[in-house]
Amino acid sequence: MAELRRSISPELPPEVLFYHILPRLPHKSVVRFRCVCKQWQSFLKTPTANGHPRLLVISKTTPCTFRTIDCEALRDGLTAARSLPFEAEPQNMSIVASLDGLVCVGIKKTRYEYEKYSDLILWNPSTGEYKTLSRANTDNDEFYVCAGGAFGLYYTSSNDDYQLVRVTYYHDVYIYSLKSDSWRKVDSIQDAFLYIPNRFPYSWRWSVLLNKKLYFVNQTVEGNLSTPPSYSIMRFDSKTEKFSKTEGPTFTNPRTWWLNLWFGCIHLCVTHSNPYFRDSCQEFEMWRMDGGGEWTKVVTYYPLSRLDRFDQPLHVMKNGNWLMLKEGWFCNVDVKTRSEERYYSTYFCKDILLGRKYIETLVSPNQYT
């Protein structure tokens, strides 16, 4: 009888439902349940914002807090500060991968030369949920070495799982499954790496996911002026779990490369060094990769002043403008008219920018537990 009485009571606690139950559903259910009614759809699709990529800024307060900024609307400024749900020193944490609202954070304990991650955490900054990844099967020494390796997050719809691929300093490859909370080593992919020029230490740059494939830039760290850095683009196919090398354009005086996704296409940005001012960038170029793997130059950008020190473009906006960092300032740069607007300085506020985008979703890192 009690059940009957309850079942006709019209009250549903929306706060519990929306903020505490739906975030615990697996991704597949979340997608399906958008159909339940319009209220659910608008909530599940864009819980807090507009689907724009955001950046995280960490403040060195006690306890540690973070704020976020909309990459497409710098004018709106940073959000209010929220406390970091896990323990970390701001200068010792970095985002190593990001997908669907989940970011993978690498936490370091020390700042020694051969630093290592003490923990890897999967965190949804929108809901605050996080999960410390299991260390099982990662017992070799170099797994946690920060330098020289790479991470990439992807989703496999066939078994509804989030997976994280890890390439170590020595090019061993491991794959983490969120569903089973465990790592497994996959066939080493030496063949694909044979062609990486590794006379100098090299670094991997942020991965970009397109059509179930992760793309990474792998570049040598500058040796000296007579040996300019070189690079290659590595592609990881999440279906076959194999790496392969894909060709990129060649450059005469390159310095740094990184990848961006813009309107569904891979874009490669490159800076060229100025032989007279080593620390300043002479020009930026952006190239688009088309379906067949051909590259087309989209735009070249010369900063107004040759002494300006721009860091990498963090985001290419829908209108074609670039979000760049200049001496710690967030700048909205119109690359066509060469005009820029400055918004907020991380150096000035002693904040730390975790230079990796994420979007706001309800995807839970604890959906399988």
Add this chain to the structure above:
Amino acid sequence: MSKKTLTLMSKDKQLFNIEEHLAVQSVTIRNMVKEDGASSVIPLPRVDSETLALVIEYLNRQQAPEEDEDYVKKFVDERGEIPTLLELAQAALDLDIKKLMDAACMKVADLIKDFTLEEVREALRIENDRTPEEEKAIRDEFQWAF
């Protein structure tokens, strides 16, 4: 020294007694006790008596800390009906009893995750406000999820 007892009052004005040291597992009650030294009756205007009885049963548990996790799981498992769990989760949220809320919400999520749309609507009494055409469009777009 005798143990201090608090009285909680449900939405439908029923009174429940509980020892203070057990009641303060609820952060909300702990703050109330701190603030005004526990007035005679603490009203809980959003919690009905059936749900409050469950909450009291939970707070009164005598579990060794290492078995507590299993106990909470079993506690919500035995009350597997969605409406009861939703009320329990809401009460645990209001009273700020984190473990109970987490367990109840996890249980509901577990129960509904494999439901069809019709089953979700029925279980949570939600009206479908879409035309069949609109629904089909979404289904086609996200076929893999159905």
